[in-house]
Amino acid sequence: MLDADFxxxxxxxxxxxxxxxxxxxxxxDAAIGDADHGSNMRRGFTAVQAELDxxxxxxxxxxxxxxxxxxxxxxxxxxxxxxxxxxxxxxxxLGEDPEVTEDQLAExxxxxxxxxxxxxxxxxxxxxxxxxxxxxxxxxGDGFAAARAAAEQGAEATVPLLxxxxxxxxxxxxxxxxxxxxxxxxxxxxxALAETAEG
Amino acid sequence: xxxAKLVGIVLVSHSAEVAASVVALAKGLAxxxxxxxxxxxxxxxxxxxxxxxxxxxxxxxxxxxxxxxxxLTDLGSAVLTxxxxxxxxxxxxxxxxxxxxxxxxxxxxxxxxSTGADLAxxxxxxxxxxxxxxx
Numbered sequence: 123m124l125d126a127d128f129x130x131x132x133x134x135x136x137x138x139x140x141x142x143x144x145x146x147x148x149x150x151d152a153a154i155g156d157a158d159h160g161s162n163m164r165r166g167f168t169a170v171q172a173e174l175d176x177x178x179x180x181x182x183x184x185x186x187x188x189x190x191x192x193x194x195x196x197x198x199x200x201x202x203x204x205x206x207x208x209x210x211x212x213x214x215x216l217g218e219d220p221e222v223t224e225d226q227l228a229e230x231x232x233x234x235x236x237x238x239x240x241x242x243x244x245x246x247x248x249x250x251x252x253x254x255x256x257x258x259x260x261x262x263g264d265g266f267a268a269a270r271a272a273a274e275q276g277a278e279a280t281v282p283l284l285x286x287x288x289x290x291x292x293x294x295x296x297x298x299x300x301x302x303x304x305x306x307x308x309x310x311x312x313x314a315l316a317e318t319a320e321g
Numbered sequence: 322x323x324x325a326k327l328v329g330i331v332l333v334s335h336s337a338e339v340a341a342s343v344v345a346l347a348k349g350l351a352x353x354x355x356x357x358x359x360x361x362x363x364x365x366x367x368x369x370x371x372x373x374x375x376x377x378x379x380x381x382x383x384x385x386x387x388x389x390x391x392x393l394t395d396l397g398s399a400v401l402t403x404x405x406x407x408x409x410x411x412x413x414x415x416x417x418x419x420x421x422x423x424x425x426x427x428x429x430x431x432x433x434x435s436t437g438a439d440l441a442x443x444x445x446x447x448x449x450x451x452x453x454x455x456x
Contacts, residue, residue, distance in 0.1 A: 158371070194405050198371035200398035203405035210409065241404055289397060 123221040128318060129185040130178045135314035137167035143310055150303040154290040158199055159303040166197035166205070182222050186213030200288060201304060204238055204251065205311075211237035228262040235259055248286040249297065251304035253279065258312045266319040273312035277305040325437040329358040329384025330430050333377055333394040333403060334423065335370045337363035343424050347431040357434045358384035359427075372398040374406055381412045389415035389440030391430050393447060395423045415440060421447035 140147070140163045148160030170189045179185050190210030193202050212234030216222050222230075235255045244250040254276040261272035278301065285297035288304075332347075334340040340363025348359060360380035365371040381390050390413055394400050403418045417440060419426065426447035433446035 156370075162371075191409070194402065194409070195374040198365040198369070198373060198398070200372075200401050202372070202374070202398065203401040207405055207408070241401060241408075 123223060124182060124227060125221045126178055126181055126185050129182045130174050132315050132318040133167070133170050133174055133185065133189050135317050136311050137171040139310045139314050140164055140167045140307065143307075147303050147307055150301055150306055153300040154285060154293055154297045155303060156199075156289055159201060159307065162197045162199040162201055163205075163307055166193040166202060169193075169196040181216070181218055181220055182227075183213040183216035183218060186210065186216065189213075200242075201251075201307070204242055204304070205307075207237045207241050208234045208255070210234075224262070224266075228259065231255075231262065232259045242287060244287045247283060249280045249283040249290065249302045249305070250285075250287050251302070251308040253277070253283070253302065254305040254308035254312070258308070266316040270309075270313045270316035273309040277301060277309040280305045326386045326388035327357055327437065328388045328430075328434040328440050328443045329360075329381070329386055329390040330427070330434060330443070331377065331380045331384060331390060331392045332359065332361050332363075332423070332427055333372065333380075333392060333399045334361070334363045335372060335395055335397070335399060337361070337368065339363060339395070343427050346424070347427040350428050351432040351435055357431050358386060359431055360384045372402045374402050374411070377403060377406060378411055381416055385413040385416075389417065389443075391417055391419045391434075391440060391443050391447065393419050393421055393423055393426050393430060417444055419444050419447045422450050425450035425453060 144160035144164045148157055151157050151159035169192045179188055186209045190206040194206030212230045215230035215233040239252055244252045246256055254273040257276040258269040258273035261268040280302040285291045290297045332340050332343050340361030344359050344361045360383050362376040362380040366373045392403050394403055406412050429450045430443050430447040433443045
């Protein structure tokens with residue numbers, strides 16, 4: 123069973139990973155976006171970390187709801203509302219249980235990813251975070267390590283894709299040949315989840 | 322006699338200067354629109370280019386007179402942030418994201434709001450600005 127502390131550690135691991143990889147995320151974004159993805163994600167997850175250091179909510183759902191709200195209000199780019207919606211929808215779907223199963227998390231994450239797709243209007247193959255998140259959610263039934271690997275493969279598979287959403291879509295065919303920064307940060311989120319599960 | 326409640330308007334841009342200038346332009350072109358509550362929400366809180374949920378929420382609260390709030394945005398994260406705030410019920414009741422061109426829609430919205438029109442009419446006028454062809 124996964125308790126609130128597990129979810130706090132997941133967010134902490136994500137914050138550390140985003141901080142470590144901020145330069146890489148920004149470099150990927152410089153190629154096809156506006157070169158702020160790393161700093162935006164770092165600002166958002168630093169705020170999440172600071173709040174969770176003060177107090178951890180009592181349920182898994184409440185931890186993710188809090189983190190999502192902070193991302194919406196602090197990130198300053200499109201990744202704020204997108205990741206904020208991902209975590210808030212997932213948190214809401216987890217309900218008020220003090221502990222949840224891996225299956226519950228998998229199902230809730232799927233709801234969260236659907237929320238992201240609705241908000242951004244993105245489908246699989248549009249060269250967005252969805253391309254890492256959807257395969258990860260599909261693989262979660264086989265465990266956290268499988269979800270992590272699926273997210274990383276999904277992010278790498280965005281390289282040859284043509285961007286259909288966001289600023290990168292204005293570049294047309296010039297968006298081809300670059301890994302999507304949002305899919306890359308989504309892979310970090312899933313890697314942090316696997317790390318947390320490994321302990 | 323009490324004045325009719327006017328629809329509030331929020332203009333969200335990635336740039337503080339763009340948001341403030343379009344507010345000034347829309348109010349200037351709208352003539353007697355001085356009474357219309359219009360607020361800019363531009364850039365990040367730190368003054369950079371981007372979108373601030375806090376600035377959007379504050380702007381929406383500041384123009385809410387009880388007749389609804391029409392929010393017009395430029396692009397990308399401005400659109401997504403307003404949608405996310407609406408989904409989280411973080412904006413005043415009867416706040417709508419209006420599907421309209423930013424500048425032309427703002428002018429149409431402010432002029433229409435100045436007549437005492439309701440939120441649906443303000444929204445329709447702003448959206449119709451898409452139909453104004455230039456060539």
